[in-house]
């Protein structure tokens with residue numbers, strides 16, 4: 001799956017997966033496996049109180065396996081788990097779709113399809129023309 005990321009992205013991803021190993025109480029991941037090969041994964045972590053506000057950290061599906069519902073199933077798997085622990089908010093940040101860069105337009109569409117609402121656009125986050133979108137799903141008040 002490295003074709004999805006820059007070198008800096010891969011370093012950040014490794015740090016995140018390290019946290020899943022070192023602090024499994026707060027950071028977790030699921031993988032999708034096909035023919036004994038990992039073809040997708042999702043990682044997430046507690047960001048406020050224990051289990052109440054959860055951030056989706058990374059979600060990736062290998063190009064060959066995209067658009068057949070794997071990422072949707074990974075998100076649902078996490079939601080089933082976090083709802084049991086009484087999650088109130090599930091959120092994720094990504095490059096805002098205004099950048100018109102196909103992979104991130106797809107990511108924005110994906111989050112919307114999964115029922116996330118874009119609640120914040122943090123303008124100039126990445127650079128003056130590249131904004132960050134924060135998508136949120138709320139389960140209760």
Ligand SMILES: CC(C)(COP(=O)(O)OP(=O)(O)OC[C@H]1O[C@@H](n2cnc3c(N)ncnc32)[C@H](O)[C@@H]1OP(=O)(O)O)[C@@H](O)C(=O)NCCC(=O)NCCS
Pocket residue numbers: 004058059060061062065066067068069070071072073094103104105106107109110111113
């Ligand atoms: C975003 C990503 C995880 C989606 O994975 P996927 O397994 O292909 O997604 P699904 O098949 O579950 O798609 C669910 C819905 O998302 C939307 N979607 C997914 N990929 C899309 C694309 N390329 N273009 C437009 N909409 C898309 C569609 O609405 C789709 O529903 P539909 O099939 O009924 O139309 C995948 O494209 C990916 O790994 N991208 C690179 C990494 C990335 O951008 N991660 C997220 C941002 S950090």
